[in-house]
Amino acid sequence: MKSAFLVLSVLFLGLNAAVVNRKLPQILDTPTDNPPCSTNASSAYIDIILVIDTSLNMGTSNLRKISTTLSLILPKFTIGQQVDITQGYRNTRIAVVTFDAQATIAANFTDINSIGDLTKLLNGLSSSNSQEANLYE
Template sequence: MLNQPANHALSASPECSTNASAAWVDVVLLIDTSSNMGSANLRKISTVLSLVMSKFTIGNRANISAGEHNTRVAVITYDREVKIVAKFTDINSLGDLSTVLNKIQMSNTKEANLLE
């Protein structure tokens, strides 16, 4: 625990939400599509991510004054090249995310370039 001066206002920073549907989060999914990953593992990633992200309110149009929150999601894949598959503004629902994830194809290259 950090030692805080007695007059330090801890309320200056809002607490993190313990409720996923009320969280303000930006999530960038970075997915390896090189042939080393394997098609079966790529499909597992899609399934698991859809399950995990179903807990969050995905979108870009929260009504802040009404206390609405949302989680923005972007998807980037990499093999020999890095590709932005979906920007934050492209995914507005769990259905959009599932569609994007299901369209990701396995590369035929074994190269995985994270430097780009």
């Protein structure tokens, strides 16, 4: 359950940084500099790494809860791979790392191109037979 809290805390911090409107100082030095990331989730360009505990301690029901929660939150972002913000392409890239006794990259940033890709990946996660949760690697 601590892992679910950790994942949701990291996600909250990422969403808060992208969505909350803050009064930032002007950071553009010249007209050719890239504009700052939007405070609107649909035009934000951030990288999110989801780190999910798949050990036996997490259990299948908690993995489903995480999957459902993320599938409700992340559609607010435009998920994709177009990275040229100078041309107006502003996408959020998502990667997924799972861990039990070992950490495993379940999806790189280039593997998830839509909320459908993310939902399919999250729904395919299952808990392992290991009770170990390697938090040190």
